[in-house]
Amino acid sequence: EQGIHDKLIAVHLIGAAISRSAKWQPITEAVTEGVWNYWSKHDSVLSTLYRIAEGGATPFGLAGMNLEGPKAHDVDVSNEVFNHRGYLGAISLE
Numbered sequence: 001e002q003g004i005h006d007k008l009i010a011v012h013l014i015g016a017a018i019s020r021s022a023k024w025q026p027i028t029e030a031v032t033e034g035v036w037n038y039w040s041k042h043d044s045v046l047s048t049l050y051r052i053a054e055g056g057a058t059p060f061g062l063a064g065m066n067l068e069g070p071k072a073h074d075v076d077v078s079n080e081v082f083n084h085r086g087y088l089g090a091i092s093l094e
Contacts, residue, residue, distance in 0.1 A: 013037040014087045016060040017050050024060075025067055034071040038091050039064050041076075045084035 010033040018024065027035055039061045041047075046062040064074035080090035 007032050009033050011035045012093055013060055013065075014091060015040070015043055015046065015081075015084055017046060018060045019054060019057045020060060020063065020066065021057055024065065025069075028067060028069050028071040031071060034073055035065070035067070036073045036075055037061070037065045038075045038077050038081075038087060040078045040081035040086070042078055042082045042086075043084050 008031045011027065011031055013036065016037060016039070037060050041062065043062055046059050050059050050062070051057065064076065065072060066074070077087070077090055081087050
């Protein structure tokens with residue numbers, strides 16, 4: 001949005017405290033490969049503290065981004081991640 005033409009190769013969001021109500025669709029245009037969002041429905045930090053701090057909003061890290069297009073990738077890791085710190089041992093970015 002600010003006239004920057006250089007792009008990132010990829011973005012990986014892990015337990016992201018970003019509101020799904022925000023207009024984040026343009027993030028997919030800022031990358032060449034894609035945006036991966038790793039989320040878990042068991043993340044108690046996001047389900048409790050984030051929602052209290054943000055007036056009940058649901059973050060990307062709790063229920064996915066739900067963005068459209070081939071560069072937006074929601075990865076449900078709920079079967080491996082049972083708390084906010086659980087992402088560290090469950091996700092390997094290589």
